[in-house]
Amino acid sequence: MTRREFVQQAALAIGGLRYATAQTANGVVLKTPSGPLRGLQTDGVRVFRGVPFAQPPVGDLRFRAPQPVTPWKQVRNATEFAPAAWQQDKSHRRSEDCLYLNIWAPQGTGPFSVYVWIHGGGFTGGRSFDPMFDGTNFAKNGIVVITVAYRLGVFGFLDMEPLLGSSYRGSANNALRDLIASLTWVKQNVAAFGGDPDKVTIGGESAGAKLTCLLMGVPSASGLFHQMISESGGAERIWSKDRANQIADEFGAAWRAVGGGAAITKAAPGELIVAQERMIRTSPVHFPLRVEIDGDLIQQTPLATIRGGSTRGKRLLIGTNLDESASFIGTHPAKDADSQDLGNLPVEKFHPIDHAYKKLYPNLSPEMRRIRSVTAEEYWVPTMRVAEAHAGGGNETYLYRLDFPGEGHYAGLAFHSYDLRFAWNHLPPEAAANAKTLAGTMNTAWTAFLKGEALSGWPAFDNNKQTTMILDVPSHVAQRPHAEELALWNGLLTQ
Template sequence: MPGTLMDRRTFLASAALAASTGGTAIGASHRPKDGLVETREGPVVGRATEHGTAYFGIPFAAPPVGPLRFRAPRPPARRSAPLDATAFAPAPIQQPPAPGLYGPGPLPQSEDCLALNIWSPRGPGPHPVYVWIHGGGNVAGSSRMPVFDGDRFARHGIVCVTISYRVGALGFLDLSTLLGADYAGSGNNGLLDIVEALRWVRANIAAFGGDPRRVTIGGQSAGAKNVCALLAMPAARGLFQRAIVESGGAETAIDKDGAARMARAFLELAGFDDPRVLLSLDPASLLAAQAKLQKSWPRKYPFRAVIDGTVLPDLPLSMIRDGRAAPVPLLIGTTRDEIAFFGPNAARDGTVVQGDLANMAIDAFAPVYHAYGQSFPALSSVDRRYRALTAEEYWMPTLRTAEAHASLRRPTWLYRLDMPRSTGRNAGYAVHGSELPLVWDKVRDPQSAVLGPEGAEAEALATRMHAHWVSFIRTGAPGADWPLYRPQDRWTMLFDRVDAPTRDLDDMEQRLWTGARYDFG
């Protein structure tokens, strides 16, 4: 598919993931027989796996094409003939990745992308359910990445679901100020897609042996930030009972004024005066305008949740703090050196520019960054930049989310992955996406293990981390050896060669961020 090359940050964020690679529920007594399952929309046929049965490419919404482009998702049509659910559906429209990045061959893409994949365990159930939301900067990614192999969870009696959602302009461009009230909420269509998938799960997952009353949502990077938005969305309330946030946070959003500015900028960059052209513009031209916007917008990853007062009433962090967000158990954390994945700045002098920042204006970041030089004089300029930018986009938003959630006595567990890679470009660092092959137990898979730590110690850590995730999905707690995060002691589980619960992790660094101003850009 033609289109401009994605910028380096977006490409690498997507590569990180890839290389590591409402209704009445159907009766829980219904079990797959010979791979055939009857859903509300019609029968589907899957294929046997090592630990159960897999079903790929099941539509959970009507194709968002033609008159449904930029519209909220609609329920899928009913089928009379069985659906062959043995191949993945196309990924959402995005800049073409490198060949083989998401598995063998090129990545199929289509606007008709709203589908999900299910790995169902053997045994009658009802089993807990894990619904996974991929990352990719809200402009890339796919549920077909090799690391997202749900059969590892099925082995432990968990129904695993991976979903797709619209990304980029098709999922996060608010056209209401350009096209009127009919397009209200269009800036959150990607999030509404996820809600529609969760509704499908509630209505159908019992037929696959799942328990619709024990659903955990999880995501990484942009997927994790979207999980935080779902915690705050009224439409998502009751559709899940637990949440996992890997390298995200609840502060990456844009307000209505910013969303309106972005829509006008997008139309100008697309080269049109009439916004109605966007309703039928070819995907390659949409992607070209999208790439220009990403380069010119004063925040990393401009396509993000829109605080529109309806779909998303307020900043997710504010809603968590004042008790308006879903009161569910939360497992949340980061890797130690997130930003090291993207490499140093070109001059390797530690310079930070506005485009490096996800949540702050450069003049608000500057005094904090200056304090890093005073507080960590032994760090190289490269490592000081990694540390400060990791804190700005991931570590501080994660801590604030955990603190806000725990302050209301809602069960919260915080982690940080410290085990680094020992070889390759990221040797010595625990980078963005490093936890994925560990928590999905895919360290031995060459297509999945490229990001994370390697070797026997990494395999042992994968066994431990995967067990914690399984425990949380099954019971709502990751295990007795992992203490709750509470504001009075702030326990954090450090994952490394030896796992260690730690109180007040990096307290001195946390103090550097006291009063730091985040904004919407």
């Protein structure tokens, strides 16, 4: 499995767990500013699935910014999940008509804190309704959980201006605009579910964490959330306008190579995915589909915007897992890191870093040094840069690193997506006692953060001490745990 295939299926790779809800459920009808909804009430939690937050981005709206949803008067059924955004993965229903969200709300009038979750999947895969993101546990603890969808691949992350004309300028940011549209809907409607529209936390893992960090650098979105949670993210997944145009040209070449006609706006979505996959295979860069500095929604790099104060007064919980890249390059890599392993640096710039790791960690096996260096390149260093930018403005910041060792195929390693089962407290019944202890620790900390409460025994991060919570059994606090390693990256991966 390639690195991109893994992140597309991250929630499935964490064990294929399924979480049963009660067998009996009662219908519940709720009036919202958008219109009345019929959901289900199960285990004391009200659940509404497949709620539209924007007009379907189809027909003339393909590759266009999302438009506000049209309010409805009749009771709308919200008991079934909507299809996932169109993508290569065929294991679940897909549709271009994908701009829907799902809500788990506590009983009562609130006001409750709100958690808006952005799924991962490498910008080309994933879904908002994966069982891992069932919000029942958080809702039982007094939090409204909302999982949101966004357009994937070329539908949400490709600038179509070079191919379709100036009216499509900035379309590489449509997925980001989808998320802003979902947050706008939440702001206007969440009070109907008992949620507090002024206490909204956005969060995500992997690509969802990167999108969270990117949203931190969008000034126009600032008033839509007051806290952020980033699990294995960073703000580096962005192109200049010129580079975005080059990627568009690459897609145009791939479109022609697979026999696509000129009417990209009218083509079947599956045809566009075929061209997308060809473009990704032949592109000289990894993850070519990214948001862009379009001069409108995004005017400079997110880190520069965060340093300029775009997140002033907000709280941030951010971190990574110790061995993220074991999931992509394996525990016994057969080759040196190449462009298929690296997310940010070209291989020629990475080789000196790779050599420096051999000097810094002479006792680590070559395999573990490779996992560690590629993890730093994609996750740890970009995460640290966001934490430093946010904390540098005097903003409350909490940094973590998950070290707890996994089992099975990744025995002894804290691999990519491993954090999800603990933060959401979704462990199988047969999980070991120490794993359940960690799940209790992390879920309690996440819950407290979401409610705006202090984190017990977890000091805030600052740029001098770089205080980090090491999540393990037992967990402990460390200062500057990566100081020598981070020094190797000075002058690289900065914006």
